[in-house]
Amino acid sequence: MADTPSALNCQVPQFSAAMTGDKAFQLSDYSGKNIIIYFYPKDNTPGCTTESIAFRESHPQFQQANAVVFGVSRDSLRSHEGFKSKLGLPFQLISDPDESLCALFNVMKMKNMYGKQVRGIERSTFVIDGNGKLVKEWRGVKVAGHVDEVLEFVSAKT
Secondary structure (H helix, E strand, O other), X not given: OOOOOOOXXXXXXXXXXXXXXXXXXXXXXXXXXXXXXXXXXXXXOHHHHHHHHHHHHOHHHHHHOOEEEEEEEOOOHHHHHHHHHHHOOOOEEEEOOOOHHHHHOOOEEEEEEOOEEEEEEOOEEEEEOOOOEEEEEEEOOOOOOHHHHHHHHHHHHO
16 A cells, blocks of 8 residues: 555654544644554453553653554444443544554554464554654564553653
C-alpha cells in the first residue's frame, strides 16, 4: 500500500476511525501532540488486558509528556466500550473491524495459535509526533516492560 507509513520520519496520511465515547478519531485533531497508537489482538484477553492496564497506570506520565494514547483492535465499539469501562481506561479505543488501520500500519500477520495458522494483529505500537510524522515503532511487542519503553521514548521528546 503506497500510503503505508513504512519508514520512520515519514508523514502519516490523514485518517479517521470510530472510537469509544461516541467520537471519531481524526489524526488532525491531535496536531502538536505525540500520538501513541497501540494495536492489540482482542479485548478481554490476558495479554491485551495487561497491556491496557499498563497504559492506564502510566496515563498521567503520558499526559505530562504531551502524549495521547489510543488502543486499536478489530473488536466492535460495543466490545471496546465494555473493555474500557471494565478496566477504567482513561483513553479512547479505536474500532477497526474492516482492518483499514491495520492495513495502513501493516500489523496483520499470520500467527500460530494452538498449532494452527491464523491471521491476526501483531501487537505493535507507533508514535506519531506533533507534525504527523511516524517517529517510532515497536513490532512483535512483548507486554512486560513495553509501556515503560514507550513512556521513556516520548518523555525524552519533550
